[in-house]
Amino acid sequence: MIAVIALSSLIVWMWLNNSGYDNASARIYHEGELVHVIDLASVNVPYEIDVGNVIVQVRVGEIGVVYSDCRNKLCEKTGFVDGRVPIICIPNRLEIRVENNQFDFDGVTR
Amino acid sequence: MKKFLLIFCLVFTLSIVGCVRSTEPEKITQTIFVMDTFASITVFDNSDEAEAAIVRAFERLYEIEETFNYYDPDSELSWLNRMAFYEPVTMSEDMNVLATLGVRYSEMTGGAFDVSIGKLIELWEREDTLSPSQKEIDELLPYLGWNNIVFGVCQDGVSTTIRFLNEHVQLHFGAIAKGWAVDVIMWQLQNDGVTSALIDIGGEIGVLGDAPRESGLWHVQINDPFGDLEFITYVKVKGGTRVATSGTYERGEHILNPKTGYPADKGLVSVTVIGLSGNSADAFSTAIFVFGAGEIRNIIDRGGCVVTIDEERRFADYHFDGCDCGDSVEFINRLDVVK
Numbered sequence: 001m002i003a004v005i006a007l008s009s010l011i012v013w014m015w016l017n018n019s020g021y022d023n024a025s026a027r028i029y030h031e032g033e034l035v036h037v038i039d040l041a042s043v044n045v046p047y048e049i050d051v052g053n054v055i056v057q058v059r060v061g062e063i064g065v066v067y068s069d070c071r072n073k074l075c076e077k078t079g080f081v082d083g084r085v086p087i088i089c090i091p092n093r094l095e096i097r098v099e100n101n102q103f104d105f106d107g108v109t110r
Numbered sequence: 111m112k113k114f115l116l117i118f119c120l121v122f123t124l125s126i127v128g129c130v131r132s133t134e135p136e137k138i139t140q141t142i143f144v145m146d147t148f149a150s151i152t153v154f155d156n157s158d159e160a161e162a163a164i165v166r167a168f169e170r171l172y173e174i175e176e177t178f179n180y181y182d183p184d185s186e187l188s189w190l191n192r193m194a195f196y197e198p199v200t201m202s203e204d205m206n207v208l209a210t211l212g213v214r215y216s217e218m219t220g221g222a223f224d225v226s227i228g229k230l231i232e233l234w235e236r237e238d239t240l241s242p243s244q245k246e247i248d249e250l251l252p253y254l255g256w257n258n259i260v261f262g263v264c265q266d267g268v269s270t271t272i273r274f275l276n277e278h279v280q281l282h283f284g285a286i287a288k289g290w291a292v293d294v295i296m297w298q299l300q301n302d303g304v305t306s307a308l309i310d311i312g313g314e315i316g317v318l319g320d321a322p323r324e325s326g327l328w329h330v331q332i333n334d335p336f337g338d339l340e341f342i343t344y345v346k347v348k349g350g351t352r353v354a355t356s357g358t359y360e361r362g363e364h365i366l367n368p369k370t371g372y373p374a375d376k377g378l379v380s381v382t383v384i385g386l387s388g389n390s391a392d393a394f395s396t397a398i399f400v401f402g403a404g405e406i407r408n409i410i411d412r413g414g415c416v417v418t419i420d421e422e423r424r425f426a427d428y429h430f431d432g433c434d435c436g437d438s439v440e441f442i443n444r445l446d447v448v449k
Binding site: 029031032034085088090093095097105106107108109110 | 141142143144146147148152308310313314315317321328329330331332333334335344353354355357382
């Protein structure tokens with residue numbers, strides 16, 4: 001019986017603390033407004049969305065900017081992210097943050 | 111009986127776990143675009159007042175932007191920049207604090223950080239050509255420098271005035287205002303009763319109270335300036351700490367050397383300063399980026415930590431006497447740890 005209790009506790013604990021891609025969600029801010037919240041784990045086929053003058057591609061577990069009309073293209077160069085760093089495009093006032101429990105960081109300095 | 115006992119135990123276990131979960135502070139994050147960047151505030155607080163405190167903090171940030179916006183002709187800074195050569199200009203309290211700090215850090219860093227170079231920055235931000243001519247830079251540089259800024263006192267004996275000794279001097283707070291704003295917002299949140307928070311203004315970080323993990327330390331990642339995520343570095347810091355980075359990640363090669371008039375070229379791509387004041391961390395990270403890692407000891411005169419990343423992807427960390435960061439800097443190889 002102790003084993004059953006221990007197992008059930010473990011299952012409940014894992015369920016409550018589910019980590020990894022299952023919990024990765026991307027939040028896209030444009031002009032300071034939250035315009036998209038995307039569950040990256042539920043993506044079946046990659047797709048693109050327009051946010052102002054930027055094209056964002058969403059893949060399974062990650063997200064990136066594939067086109068921006070800005071001069072330095074720093075947002076494109078950041079590549080696809082899965083939770084460690086945000087993607088920033090200051091000229092287009094775009095920020096993409098991925099929240100992923102897999103990485104134990106509170107903030108990013110840049 | 112056994113069945114009953116089993117159900118009882120399960121319910122008991124779930125209740126315990128549920129109780130543990132419910133006592134965890136709620137995480138609330140809000141983001142706005144202000145000061146030409148993104149600012150987000152995350153609070154870990156169950157009180158009803160937490161969201162209201164964030165709203166008040168954002169109102170304060172908009173106020174700071176309105177005062178120090180170099181590009182808004184109606185801002186206090188623009189007015190001051192237009193008038194201070196012709197007559198002493200009375201400053202608001204915020205302007206007085208930031209202008210005073212700006213001049214102090216300009217002097218302390220020997221001009222590696224210089225608050226007077228607004229016109230030089232304008233030259234490099236022009237859109238008609240890629241870069242200004244040598245002649246334009248040579249004509250401007252002799253007139254710049256913090257020693258061309260003079261403070262005075264108004265006739266009321268309380269307010270402070272500012273005056274420029276030539277018409278080329280223009281205050282620009284791009285390398286200090288965000289760090290200072292982090293300080294201001296930290297104090298305000300604390301006064302509003304928030305006990306645990308992380309403030310991020312364009313990558314300048316401030317942390318308040320304990321982080322919601324056993325150690326209570328906050329994990330702040332230093333961004334990979336190369337963007338290919340081959341490595342991760344992060345610092346573990348106590349509540350009250352500020353972390354500021356100057357680098358090419360967010361805005362490209364925008365950091366100018368006030369001595370040469372050209373973008374800084376000391377081989378660094380990222381400089382992070384960890385200390386107890388956002389305004390000094392912000393200004394000093396710029397100064398180290400400009401003068402190079404060899405000058406760090408001349409720039410940092412008190413406790414703090416510095417992490418540099420150079421063009422060859424070499425990391426270095428420096429700890430100074432009285433540094434409150436201890437062994438907080440940890441280098442993590444992404445391949446070993448994250449994947």
